[in-house]
Amino acid sequence: MGRLPPETRLLDLSIPGTHDSGSYPFTSDSIQCRYGDQPEFVRAIERLPREAARPLKTRLVAWCRTQDRDFDGQLEMGVRCLDLRVEWKIDGAVPPANGRFYFVHGLYGDEVGGQLQ
Numbered sequence: 001m002g003r004l005p006p007e008t009r010l011l012d013l014s015i016p017g018t019h020d021s022g023s024y025p026f027t028s029d030s031i032q033c034r035y036g037d038q039p040e041f042v043r044a045i046e047r048l049p050r051e052a053a054r055p056l057k058t059r060l061v062a063w064c065r066t067q068d069r070d071f072d073g074q075l076e077m078g079v080r081c082l083d084l085r086v087e088w089k090i091d092g093a094v095p096p097a098n099g100r101f102y103f104v105h106g107l108y109g110d111e112v113g114g115q116l117q
Contacts, residue, residue: 017081018074022103022110024067028057030107033087038106064106071115086112 004013032038032046045056067074071082087104103109 015081016079017083018067018079019083020064020066020085020105021071021074021079021082022067022084022086022112022115023065023105023107024070025109026061026065026105026107028054028061030061030064030109032060033104033106033108042106060106066105084112 032043034043042060045053045060048056069077074082085104086101087108088101089099089108101112103112103115
């Protein structure tokens with residue numbers, strides 16, 4: 001980009017990026033985000049018994065996970081813009097940890113600090 005003329009506008013560039021870049025680690029064991037704008041039928045999945053919820057949770061994971069490569073894999077493919085959506089999990093909210101930032105897209109992913117080092 002150092003070779004671009006200084007008058008180049010951002011809208012004239014094509015920068016490859018990924019959507020919901022931090023969604024790659026989601027599994028059926030991932031905890032649902034409780035603070036998003038999810039419809040009630042999606043939030044209801046967490047209230048079902050584990051075995052009854054499993055097929056629905058599998059579908060939810062397929063809907064929420066938009067990437068199958070970690071950040072290094074995305075960058076190695078040529079991505080230069082990462083869409084990092086994070087959420088602060090309030091103390092006492094849900095396990096596995098409280099009071100930390102996590103990547104989120106309907107489900108909680110990895111803790112932010114661990115992935116950006």
